[in-house]
Structures are given as C-alpha cells and as structure tokens.
Amino acid sequence: MKLVTAVIKPYQLDAVKEALHALGVAGLTVSEVQGYGRQKGHTEVYRGAEYTVEFLPKIKVEVLTDEIDVEKIVDAIVTSSRTGKIGDGKVWVTSIDEVVRVRTGERGLDAL
Amino acid sequence: MEINTGNTAWLLLSSALVLLMTPGLALFYGGLNRSKGVLNMMMMSFSAIGLVSVLWVVYGFTLAFGVNESAGLQNIIGNFDYLGTDVAKISEEWLFFGANTGIPTYAFLVFQMMFAVITVALISGAVSDRMKFGGWVLFALGWFSLVYIPVAHMVWGGGFIGTTIRALDFAGGTAVHINAGAAALALVLVLGKRIGWPKENMRPHNVPFVALGAGLLWFGWFGFNAGSELTVDGTTVIAFINTQVATAAALLGWVAVEWIRDRKPTLVGASSGAVAGLVAITPACGFVAPLPAVLIGLVAGAVCALAVGLKYRFGYDDSLDVVGVHFVGGWIGSLAIGLFATDAVNSGITDEKILNASNGLFYGGGATQLLRQFEGSALVTVYSFGVALVLALVLKAVKLLRVSEESEVGGIDIAAHGETGYEFTPAAGSGNGGAFALAGIGQKETVDADGKASVSQKVSG
Numbered sequence: 001m002k003l004v005t006a007v008i009k010p011y012q013l014d015a016v017k018e019a020l021h022a023l024g025v026a027g028l029t030v031s032e033v034q035g036y037g038r039q040k041g042h043t044e045v046y047r048g049a050e051y052t053v054e055f056l057p058k059i060k061v062e063v064l065t066d067e068i069d070v071e072k073i074v075d076a077i078v079t080s081s082r083t084g085k086i087g088d089g090k091v092w093v094t095s096i097d098e099v100v101r102v103r104t105g106e107r108g109l110d111a112l
Numbered sequence: 113m114e115i116n117t118g119n120t121a122w123l124l125l126s127s128a129l130v131l132l133m134t135p136g137l138a139l140f141y142g143g144l145n146r147s148k149g150v151l152n153m154m155m156m157s158f159s160a161i162g163l164v165s166v167l168w169v170v171y172g173f174t175l176a177f178g179v180n181e182s183a184g185l186q187n188i189i190g191n192f193d194y195l196g197t198d199v200a201k202i203s204e205e206w207l208f209f210g211a212n213t214g215i216p217t218y219a220f221l222v223f224q225m226m227f228a229v230i231t232v233a234l235i236s237g238a239v240s241d242r243m244k245f246g247g248w249v250l251f252a253l254g255w256f257s258l259v260y261i262p263v264a265h266m267v268w269g270g271g272f273i274g275t276t277i278r279a280l281d282f283a284g285g286t287a288v289h290i291n292a293g294a295a296a297l298a299l300v301l302v303l304g305k306r307i308g309w310p311k312e313n314m315r316p317h318n319v320p321f322v323a324l325g326a327g328l329l330w331f332g333w334f335g336f337n338a339g340s341e342l343t344v345d346g347t348t349v350i351a352f353i354n355t356q357v358a359t360a361a362a363l364l365g366w367v368a369v370e371w372i373r374d375r376k377p378t379l380v381g382a383s384s385g386a387v388a389g390l391v392a393i394t395p396a397c398g399f400v401a402p403l404p405a406v407l408i409g410l411v412a413g414a415v416c417a418l419a420v421g422l423k424y425r426f427g428y429d430d431s432l433d434v435v436g437v438h439f440v441g442g443w444i445g446s447l448a449i450g451l452f453a454t455d456a457v458n459s460g461i462t463d464e465k466i467l468n469a470s471n472g473l474f475y476g477g478g479a480t481q482l483l484r485q486f487e488g489s490a491l492v493t494v495y496s497f498g499v500a501l502v503l504a505l506v507l508k509a510v511k512l513l514r515v516s517e518e519s520e521v522g523g524i525d526i527a528a529h530g531e532t533g534y535e536f537t538p539a540a541g542s543g544n545g546g547a548f549a550l551a552g553i554g555q556k557e558t559v560d561a562d563g564k565a566s567v568s569q570k571v572s573g
Contacts, residue, residue: 045370046380
C-alpha cells in the first residue's frame, strides 16, 4: 500500500478533488498547512512597514491507495494542480505497512 | 429664556454622533492591533467613556468652561459655577462665545463631554500591548484633570490661547489632536518599545475592523465638526462639507503615497488617510472654503502617510501612530488656518466681539494668524508633552506603568482582563492572528530551528 501526499496551492483543491473523483478514489484527507519552497514567501506592507511573510498557505492532500493505482493518482494530481507558475507544490509517495478500518477492524487492502 | 429648538436638537444629535466616534476608535485601534491585545486596546477606549463622562459632570466641565473672573487665573482655568448637577441650570442658556445660540448650558456640557472622552481615548493607540491597565486609568485620570481641562479652557473656555494669543481652533486641532498626540509621544518614550519591535511582525490583525472603525469615526466626525458651530447656519454647512471633502482628499493622498512608494494601495492606508484628513480639517473646518479644505486634506493624507515612518527612524514605538496621524495632522490643520481662514466663510473670525482674529495669509491677513496658530499649537504641545512625561515617570517609579514581560508576550488581554478576543484551536493558538491563518488573512508567528523568527521586517516609510 502507498500513501500519496501532495502539497498544492489552495485554489487548486477543487480541480484535484474532481480529478481524483473521476479516477474512482474513494476517500482523501485534506489539511490546511503552511510552508514554502523555492519561491519563498511574499511581502505585505502596512502603513509603510514592510513584512516578509515566509510561510504561505498551502493545502495538503493525502490519499491511501494500492500500489497498482499509484501512478494514475500521481498523474491526476500533477495534471490537475499544475498552473505552470512557481509555488505549484510537490507530490510524493511513501510506503505504508498497515492500514486498519476503525469501524470494522479490517486490515490491509480490505481497509482501503 | 427662549431655547432654540433647532440648534439644541442638532447639538444633542451631534453629541450622540461624537460619542459614537469612541467605540469607532476602539474598532479602528483594535483592528490595527495584534489579536492578543485587541480587547485591552478596545477597553482603553471604553474605560475613557466611563471615566471621563463621570468626571466631566463632576468637575471637568465647570473647570474648563466656568467663567473665572479672577485676573490671571481666568487665562488658564475656569471656576466652579457649574459644579455637579445643578438642575436649576439645566434650561439656562449658554451665553459664551458672544453668540446668542439659544442652546441650554447642559446641551453644551454634554457635547463637550464627548470631546473630552475621545481625546483621552486617542492617546491609548500609542501604548498598546504593554501598559498596565491600572496605570492607564491613573494616567487618563491625571492627564484629563491636569491637561485636558486647562487646555480646553485655554483654547475654548476664555483662556489665553483663544483670547490673548487668538489662535483659532474650530473643533479641536490643538485642544484634541495635538494635545493627545503630544501626550502619546511622551508616554511611549517612558513606556518603551513593545518586545520584539520593530523586527517582529506586528501588523494589523483585523483590517475589516480598521475600515469599520474609520467609517464610524468619519460618520461621527460630522457631529464633531459641524456640531462645533453650536448653531445651525451657513458655517455649520461649510464645516459639514469641509469634513467630507477634506477627508476624501486625505484618503486619496495617503493611498497615492502608498501606490507610488509601495506599489499597492491598501485599505489600511485608505482608512488611515481618512482619519488623518478628519484630524487635519477639524481645527479649520469652520474657517475655510471647501477648495482649500480639499488641499488641506490632500496634504494631510500624504504627509501623515510619510510621518508614520518617523517612529522607525527615531526608534520610539508609537504602536498605532497616534503621533504620525493626530499630532502631525493636528499641526497641519492648525497651521492651515493661518493660510486659508477667511471671514467670507465665518464672519466671526475678524469680528472683534467674537474671535478678533485675522484672515489667513492667502486671504489678505498677512502672516499674523499663521504665527498665532503656531504659538497656540506649540504651547499645547509643550504643556501636554511635559505633564504627560511627568505623569508617566511617576507611574514608572511606582511600578504601575508597564506589564511584566510574561504578560506582554503571552498577551495582555488574558493577563490584564482574563478574557481573549478569539477562540483559537490549539494548533493555531499563538495569539498572533492564528485564528485567521486558515482564511489566509494572518500568519502564525513561528520560530524555526535556529530560533529565527519566521517574519522579518524592513521599513520603507
């Protein structure tokens, strides 16, 4: 089993969600996070005082899946969240040892 | 006596409008402040309403506007003619200013009460996040008694700034704004900087509050300025128009500076510019024509936008720019009288029975009035600054001035008042706008592994 994690721009969330839905992904977890990559932050000016805000608001999307679907899911996320501008985010895949469905106690692929 | 119902109705309505300015100020200042001190900031305004309203009816009004007949003393203070609530005087006509206004004395009392309230509240914007609340109440009590009352008397109550120097102040450029601004400067010099200023992120936590507060101030200011004529006549209308156009022009002036200097026009700037314009037109609104009022507003907006940067240059932490907006704006408006005042707008200016002043430099009066305006403004500046400095030093000596470092860092709201403005989720609970981080309005204050704050600041002001 794999965990696909994507950090994307907040306003790309709907597009990613729809792309994953079209693939038949049953569930996903979304959290609001902050961070920066190569683009660093942005500058805000209040009454002439300039503040550099390094951490930008981002959305983290997490999808648990079996190994067969990983590529399709990664492609769907990358395609749907790409704007071509700096700050589009990252997608990474990690291996998962075990998954348990809390309601039934099912384990492994049955729990996905 | 015959009460003039029109004048009295307008004055009572104006009084209510001026009262609204103080909760408006609370929102304006509260929004500009960090979230962990928003309630303390607003509480300082509300405490001024409570404290000053009561003291005004007890001894404030009578000492500011009682007609003192002892030679010499009448120049600086009133007497006890209106002490307490002498109900027999409630329908007695107010006969001051040499005009038959037909307003009862107590209508004038309540109108002036609101001025005293907001003047004290104005000072608080400089001291946010770090002044002991008890210390603030004592400072407010002392400054109101020792500075506001005599200055109001000197400017408006028959004292020597109005009658000997003959400096003009229609609605409070010297008595309110320069007075409060000078006190704010003295207070912050003794109080010191907020921990982390100026390198830490101390930006406004709620810009919509700022705009709402500025809007309420603007609305209430029509009572402040147009009410100050005490009657309803042509000058009242001019004061009303001037209030609108100068404020609008100052908004444009401040935003223009930002647009050119910072590349972006901001709502904080538009709101601040409006307030700067209101301040600047206040002393002049009943003496100048609308086009000069536009010019006064434009200059005030642009100059105040630049002036708020002075605190970084000189290193004093006037948190919400009371000096940059009220002190500087008040001076601009006061001096503008010496340039633009004309008896074509207000025949009382040159009437020797009423104000016995001169037309402005550009209206045939030479530099006479400009010099008088300078003298009056300078006197109020020196007096208010001096007394506020002594008051602050006394409070510091008895350890009633500044909260502990722990209270300041943790947030003065919870330390001083036991309440907080917003409920934060544990993950977002840094008290620095965390609740709004999810909406993309604010940013959490985070420290990275090296202990370096995530926010840095440089100043372009």
